[in-house]
Amino acid sequence: MTTDMNYPTEQVAPPTVSYVPPATDERIEQFRDEINDLELKTPADDNERNLMYGGIGLMGFAIVVILAGYWGASGSAIVGEQMPYLLSGGMLGLALMIAGAALFVRYSLSRYLRFWLVRDIYEQRTQTDRVVESMNNVEVLLRAATRPRSK
Amino acid sequence: MSFKHRPTVDASPETVPPLLELKGIRAAYGRIEVLHGVDLSLPQGAVFALLGPNGAGKTTTLNVCSGLVQPTSGGVYIAGRRINGATPDQLARAGVCTIPEGRGVFPNLTVHENLQMMTFVGSSIEQVEEVAYYRFPRLKERRNQLAGTMSGGEQQMLSMARGLATNPALLLLDELSMGLAPLIVEELYAIVAQIAAEGVSILVVEQFARTVLGVADLAGIMLHGQIIRVGSPRDLEDELSAAYLGA
Numbered sequence: 001m002t003t004d005m006n007y008p009t010e011q012v013a014p015p016t017v018s019y020v021p022p023a024t025d026e027r028i029e030q031f032r033d034e035i036n037d038l039e040l041k042t043p044a045d046d047n048e049r050n051l052m053y054g055g056i057g058l059m060g061f062a063i064v065v066i067l068a069g070y071w072g073a074s075g076s077a078i079v080g081e082q083m084p085y086l087l088s089g090g091m092l093g094l095a096l097m098i099a100g101a102a103l104f105v106r107y108s109l110s111r112y113l114r115f116w117l118v119r120d121i122y123e124q125r126t127q128t129d130r131v132v133e134s135m136n137n138v139e140v141l142l143r144a145a146t147r148p149r150s151k
Numbered sequence: 152m153s154f155k156h157r158p159t160v161d162a163s164p165e166t167v168p169p170l171l172e173l174k175g176i177r178a179a180y181g182r183i184e185v186l187h188g189v190d191l192s193l194p195q196g197a198v199f200a201l202l203g204p205n206g207a208g209k210t211t212t213l214n215v216c217s218g219l220v221q222p223t224s225g226g227v228y229i230a231g232r233r234i235n236g237a238t239p240d241q242l243a244r245a246g247v248c249t250i251p252e253g254r255g256v257f258p259n260l261t262v263h264e265n266l267q268m269m270t271f272v273g274s275s276i277e278q279v280e281e282v283a284y285y286r287f288p289r290l291k292e293r294r295n296q297l298a299g300t301m302s303g304g305e306q307q308m309l310s311m312a313r314g315l316a317t318n319p320a321l322l323l324l325d326e327l328s329m330g331l332a333p334l335i336v337e338e339l340y341a342i343v344a345q346i347a348a349e350g351v352s353i354l355v356v357e358q359f360a361r362t363v364l365g366v367a368d369l370a371g372i373m374l375h376g377q378i379i380r381v382g383s384p385r386d387l388e389d390e391l392s393a394a395y396l397g398a
Contacts, residue, residue: 024350031320
């Protein structure tokens, strides 16, 4: 660590107001709100997005492969010469198309289904709370009805 | 000096969730894994002292909490929310403050200029200085002095003042006592106790346990990348030597 003793320093007057530490409960609530508002980007999100785009790219590549197979096969009338193009272009292209479509569907739906699941759980909990509250009310009424009357 | 004059913390789970929680944290530098499944829970308003010898993984644990090191597995939870992937500046702006090992002050800048660095949170320099000089009146006398020319204790005070000026809700302290005289360490931990009494949750990492155990509500011993024991400071005090020496 080096220090430069010739560094020019400006003489600054200190503040004169008195300081009062802020109310901690308010600060904690504010902190919780700020943490909840954080926009987080996790590596898992990147992977999902990359795989989804990979699926789209794979489908595009599959179309190119199929077209290449068609172009090759259309250059000959002999079935024996057309077969390699059919297999390497047509069948391979079809396989790539299916794989790409599977990736795209899987990862594009996962976010939607995740939200749907959370929403479903939330609504089930709300429903359970309502049922419990109703049962408590019924219990109170039954107890009142079965209480022995004073003479 | 006794620091045990704060109200006890009700850390029962059914009342308030922990402000900071680590669950199964593994972290590595490249291919070298240094944390092997760390679990830690810091109740709101409590002081947790994380103790252990050199190389135990204490600073790495603190860096995981502040977002400087991303865990390879496990979850970091702040205020009940999983915050894996949060950047250090996001957490700092929200109210997670780290006082690093070795102070980290700018030696070629004055005390006033070092404090000016903390106006990024939106406070004016007057507000920042107000907080700093309230906590550390000695800094007021040194406000126009270059930070590099101050003693180690004063630099540590400046480092803490910069952190506290951000009005943190969660304070992470890394080896406050490093290279300082015992009298200065006691003075600094008295201020830590004062901050804790105001309700700030504090995770403090230390090699030298005696002073910090007087301030802490909970303590944990860390060895070889794992927390091997958590308990009250009184319970752990007797086990420290054995833990450090591997008995």
